[in-house]
Amino acid sequence: MILEAALLQVKSSMENEFEKAFEEASTIITAMNGYKSHELQRCLEVKGKYLLLVRWDTLEDHTIGFRQSSEYQRWKKLLHHFYEPFPTVEHFELFHD
Structure with missing residues (x-):
């Protein structure tokens, strides 16, 4: 399983x-x-900052299957x-449980 992580900074006053x-x-x-699943976390310290975590079966499910789709x-x-600035998206795999 792959974990996609993106720190999202939403423009001021556009959070709702x-x-x-x-x-x-x-x-x-x-x-x-x-x-597989996703969650969106709201930062407590920085207004407008969110953490998006998405779990995929494979890296290609995200980078090809989703990113190259009409959806x-x-x-x-x-x-x-x-978003301001546009977020960097990174992918992780479980090293140790």
Whole structure:
């Protein structure tokens, strides 16, 4: 299993709008092949900062299956205009349990 992690900085005063849009966007990602689960965490110290964690079966399920899909275009339209700066997405695999 692969863990996708992205630190999201939402533009000032757009947090509520982002959270509503994320609820809608969640239905897109949950329907993708290889999707396992996701969570969105709100930072306590920095307003507008979120941590998105998504679990995928394989790296390719995210980088090819999702990112190259028409569904990803809908995801982008719903969410990408909220970010400043645009987030870096990294992938992790379990080293030790």
